[in-house]
Amino acid sequence: MDGNGRWARRRLLPRAAGHRAGVEVLKPVLEAAGEAGVETLTLYAFSTENWARPTEEVDTLMRLFLETAKERVPELGERGVRIRFVGRREKLPEEIQSSMREAEELTAENGKLDVYIALNYGGRSEIVDATRRMISAGLDPEDVDEATFSKYLYAPEVPEMDLVIRTSGELRVSNFLLWQIAYAELYVTDTLWPDFSKEEFTKAVESFASRSRRRGGV
Numbered sequence: 001m002d003g004n005g006r007w008a009r010r011r012l013l014p015r016a017a018g019h020r021a022g023v024e025v026l027k028p029v030l031e032a033a034g035e036a037g038v039e040t041l042t043l044y045a046f047s048t049e050n051w052a053r054p055t056e057e058v059d060t061l062m063r064l065f066l067e068t069a070k071e072r073v074p075e076l077g078e079r080g081v082r083i084r085f086v087g088r089r090e091k092l093p094e095e096i097q098s099s100m101r102e103a104e105e106l107t108a109e110n111g112k113l114d115v116y117i118a119l120n121y122g123g124r125s126e127i128v129d130a131t132r133r134m135i136s137a138g139l140d141p142e143d144v145d146e147a148t149f150s151k152y153l154y155a156p157e158v159p160e161m162d163l164v165i166r167t168s169g170e171l172r173v174s175n176f177l178l179w180q181i182a183y184a185e186l187y188v189t190d191t192l193w194p195d196f197s198k199e200e201f202t203k204a205v206e207s208f209a210s211r212s213r214r215r216g217g218v
C-alpha cells in the first residue's frame with residue numbers, strides 16, 4: 001500500500017494524513033475483490049523494516065491499526081470476510097496482538113473472502129522463522145522439500161499468489177511474500193495508494209486475466 005507519504009506531501013499534509021487516507025481505500029478494494037471472485041487477498045501493512053521510521057510515525061501506524069480494527073472489523077465480519085495476520089506478531093505491542101486475536105476469532109467462521117494482513121512482516125524473516133520451526137520439529141534434511149517447507153510458513157493454508165499489485169510506481173518486491181510470489185504476475189501502477197480505487201483494482205485483475213502463465217513451461 002505504497003505512496004501514503006507522497007500523497008500527503010503533495011498536499012502539504014503530515015504523513016499520518018496519508019496513512020489515514022490509505023485506510024479509506026481498504027473498503028472499496030475489498031468490495032472489488034469480492035466482486036471479482038478473489039478468494040484470498042494479502043495487504044502489506046507494516047514490514048519488519050518499517051520500525052526504522054521515526055517513532056512518531058510508527059506510533060501513528062500502530063494507533064491507526066487499533067482504531068481501524070475497532071471500527072471496521074465488525075462490518076467486515078458481517079460481510080463474510082475472514083481476517084488473519086502474517087508476520088512476527090510476538091514482537092508487536094500486546095494491545096495490538098490482542099486486537100489481532102479478536103479480529104481473527106470474530107471472523108474465523110467466514111468464508112467469502114480471506115484477507116491476510118501482513119503486520120511486522122518480512123519475506124526473509126518468514127523464511128528464517130519457517131527454517132527455525134523445521135529444525136525445532138526435528139525434521140530430517142532428506143525430508144525437506146518445497147511442499148514440506150511450505151507447511152512451516154506463517155499461513156500454510158494460503159494458495160500460491162497469483163497477482164502482486166504494487167502502487168506508486170515502485171519496481172521492487174520489497175521483501176513481500178518472497179516464497180509465495182515465485183510465479184506471481186506483477187502489476188505496477190503509478191497511482192499512490194490513497195488514490196487507488198475499485199476501478200484500478202478491476203484493471204489489475206483484467207490485466208492478470210490477459211496474461212499467459214507458463215510457469216517455466218512453453
Ligand code: FPP
Pocket residue numbers: 001002003004005006007019022023043044045046047050061064065068069117168
Ligand atoms: C507505505 O507508504 C505504507 C505503509 C508503510 C503503511 C500502510 C498502512 C495503512 C494504509 C494503514 C492501515 C492498514 C490496515 C490493514 C489497518 P509509505 O509511507 O512508504 O509512502 P511513501 O513511499 O510515499 O513515503
